[in-house]
Amino acid sequence: MTISRPARIVLRILFLLGLLFIYVPLGVVVVNSFNADQTFSWPPTEWTTEWWQKMVENQGVRDALVSSIIVGLIATAVAMVLGTLVALALGRYAFFGRDTVSLLIILPIALPGIVTGIALNNVFTSYMGGLTFLSILIGHATFCIVVVYNNAIARLRRVGTSFDEASMDLGATSWTTFRLVTFPQIRSSLVAGAVLAFGLSFDEIIVTTFTAPPNIQTLPIWIFNNLFRPNQAPIVNAVAAALVLISIVPVYLAQRLSGNAAHAGGRI
Amino acid sequence: MSTVTPEAPSDGAPAEAPQRHPLASWFYRHPRTRLSLLLLLPLGWLLVVYLGSLAMLFVTAFWQVDSFTGQIERAFTFDNFVEIATDPAYYQVALRTIGIAAAVTVLAALIGLPMAFYMARVARPSHRALLVALVLTPLWASYLVKVYSWRTMFQPETGVIAWLLNPFGLDSPGYGALATITTLTYLWLPYMILPLYAGLERIPDSLLDASADLGAHTGRTFRSVVMPILWPSLVAGSIFTFSLSLGDYITVQIVGGKLQMLGNVVYQNFTLNLPFAAAVATIPVLVMVVYLWAVRRTGALDNL
Known part of the structure; x- marks a missing residue:
C-alpha cells in the first residue's frame, strides 16, 4: 500500500505522541524521586538523593524484595516444568480437546485476577487451613505457566518436526530425541519464558493480595500498603523509580534470548 | 522435465531395525501414552488447582451467610444473584x-x-x-x-x-x-x-x-x-x-x-x-x- 507523504507524517506524529503518553508518567516518577519536596509539588524546585538513601536502608523494602525474589524463583521453576510439558503435548500431538486445553492454559490470565484471587483464597482458607507461603507459590505458578507455554510453543511451531523425525528414523528413542534434538532447539525460548515468568510474578499484586498470609509482604504488597501513608510517600516514590529503571532488564534479556522483538512481549 | 533418480533403490526393505531399549520401543509404539504422560502434570495442576477453585467459588455463590452467626450456610439459593439484579x-x-x-x-x-x-x-x-x-x-x-x-x-x-x-x-x-x-x-x-x-x-x-x-x-x-x-x-x-x-x-x-x-x-x-x-x-x-x-x-x- 502506498501511503501518501502527509499520511506518513501524521502517523509519525501520532506514534511520537503515543510514546510521550507511555513515557511521561514513568519519567515523572523517576524525576520526582529526586524532588526534595515531600508532597511532590510539580515542577520540582529543589533536589535531593535522600529518598534513595532512605529506601536502601529501609528494612521493610529489603524484606519485601527478598520475599518477591524467592517467590518469583520457585514459581518460575514450577511453571517452567508444567509449561514445557504442556507445550510439548500441544505442539507435537494432535488430539481431541486440544483447543480446550490451550484455552484452559490462558484462562488464569484471561479471567480477571480478582476472580483467580478469591477462588484460590476460598479454597485455601476454607478447606486447607489458611494462607501460607505455599499458597502464594501455587497462585503465582498457575498464572506463570502460560508465559512459558507461549514462548515454548511458538518456538516448537517454528522449528517444525523434521529434525525430530530424522532423529527417530536414525534410531534414537523419544527421550534421546528430546535431550539431543528438541531441547537444544527450544532452550533459548525456555530461558526467555523463564525471564518473563519471573517478571510477571515479581510484579503481581491482585492474586498475591488474596493468597499471601499477613506476615509475608512481596514488594508490590509493600508498595500498596504504604501508598496512602503521607510520611512514607518519598520512599514509595523512590522504590517506584527504582522499579521503572530495573524493568528495562527483563525486556532486554528476553529480546536477546528469543531473538525476536515481538516475543519480548511474551507475557501475553 | 527432469526426473529425480534416487541414489539407492528404495525397495522398501529397511536396514536392520535399530536396537532400542524395550521400554523405549514400547513408548514409541504408544504415542497416546507418551501424550498422556506429558499432559498428566500440567493438566492435573490446572484442573485441580485452578478449575477446581473456580468451581468451588461458583458453588459458594449459591450459598449464604447466616446474618446471625456469620457462618456460611451450605444450602442452595439464588438470593445473592437476585440481590445483585434487583438492587440498583x-x-x-x-x-x-x-x-x-x-x-x-x-x-x-x-x-x-x-x-x-x-x-x-x-x-x-x-x-x-x-x-x-x-x-x-x-x-x-x-x-x-x-x-x-x-x-x-x-x-x-x-x-x-x-x-x-x-x-x-x-x-x-x-x-x-x-x-x-x-x-x-x-x-x-x-x-x-x-x-x-x-x-x-x-x-x-x-x-x-x-x-x-x-x-x-x-x-x-x-x-x-x-x-x-x-x-x-x-x-x-x-x-x-x-x-x-x-x-x-x-x-x-x-x-x-x-x-x-x-x-x-x-x-x-x-x-x-x-x-x-x-x-x-x-x-x-x-x-x-x-x-x-x-x-x-x-x-x-x-x-x-
Whole structure:
C-alpha cells in the first residue's frame, strides 16, 4: 500500500505522541524521586538523593524484595516444568480437546485476577487451613505457566518436526530425541519464558493480595500498603523509580534470548 | 522435465531395525501414552488447582451467610444473584464497570492502531525491533508503579496535569472516572499494540499492491483489505484490555476517588460475605465467557 507523504507524517506524529503518553508518567516518577519536596509539588524546585538513601536502608523494602525474589524463583521453576510439558503435548500431538486445553492454559490470565484471587483464597482458607507461603507459590505458578507455554510453543511451531523425525528414523528413542534434538532447539525460548515468568510474578499484586498470609509482604504488597501513608510517600516514590529503571532488564534479556522483538512481549 | 533418480533403490526393505531399549520401543509404539504422560502434570495442576477453585467459588455463590452467626450456610439459593439484579446500587456498578472497560478498549484501539500501523508499515524495517522494544519496555514496569505514576500526574493542584492546565485557568480533573479510564488505558495499551503490530506485519505486500493495482485508494485498501485481515488481532487485543479492566479494583482505589467498580464490591464483601462476593465475581467471568464465545469464530483466540 502506498501511503501518501502527509499520511506518513501524521502517523509519525501520532506514534511520537503515543510514546510521550507511555513515557511521561514513568519519567515523572523517576524525576520526582529526586524532588526534595515531600508532597511532590510539580515542577520540582529543589533536589535531593535522600529518598534513595532512605529506601536502601529501609528494612521493610529489603524484606519485601527478598520475599518477591524467592517467590518469583520457585514459581518460575514450577511453571517452567508444567509449561514445557504442556507445550510439548500441544505442539507435537494432535488430539481431541486440544483447543480446550490451550484455552484452559490462558484462562488464569484471561479471567480477571480478582476472580483467580478469591477462588484460590476460598479454597485455601476454607478447606486447607489458611494462607501460607505455599499458597502464594501455587497462585503465582498457575498464572506463570502460560508465559512459558507461549514462548515454548511458538518456538516448537517454528522449528517444525523434521529434525525430530530424522532423529527417530536414525534410531534414537523419544527421550534421546528430546535431550539431543528438541531441547537444544527450544532452550533459548525456555530461558526467555523463564525471564518473563519471573517478571510477571515479581510484579503481581491482585492474586498475591488474596493468597499471601499477613506476615509475608512481596514488594508490590509493600508498595500498596504504604501508598496512602503521607510520611512514607518519598520512599514509595523512590522504590517506584527504582522499579521503572530495573524493568528495562527483563525486556532486554528476553529480546536477546528469543531473538525476536515481538516475543519480548511474551507475557501475553 | 527432469526426473529425480534416487541414489539407492528404495525397495522398501529397511536396514536392520535399530536396537532400542524395550521400554523405549514400547513408548514409541504408544504415542497416546507418551501424550498422556506429558499432559498428566500440567493438566492435573490446572484442573485441580485452578478449575477446581473456580468451581468451588461458583458453588459458594449459591450459598449464604447466616446474618446471625456469620457462618456460611451450605444450602442452595439464588438470593445473592437476585440481590445483585434487583438492587440498583449493584447493577449500576456492574453497568458502570462494563462501560469503563468498553471505553478503555476503544481508547486503547484508537491510540494503538496508528502506533502499530506506523511501526509495522511506515517505519524503516531496520528500526522496527527498536520501536517494538520502546513500546513494550513499560509493560515490565510494575503495574503498581504505573498506576502510582498516574496518581502523581492527576494529583490535584500540584500534579503534572494541573501544572500543564494552570496556564489555561484549569485545574487537574482530579481522581475519578477520567483518571481511572486514562490509567487503565495506559496499563493495557501494549496488550493492544502487540497483536495489532503482529497482524499488520503479517499482511503480505503483494495483497496491498494488488488492491492498489485494482484502483483502490489508500482508504479503500485499508477498509477492504487491511481491516478484515486485522480484525482478529484487534479482537485479540480487546480481550485483554476489556478483561483486565473488568476485574481491576486496585487502579480504582488509587486514582478513582470515590468511584466503585465490580472488583471493589468483591473486595469489600469477601471477608464478611464470601458467597455474595463470589456471586458478584461471577459477573465479570460471565461477561468474559460471552465475549470469548462471541469472538471465537474470528480466530482471535489463535492470536493470543
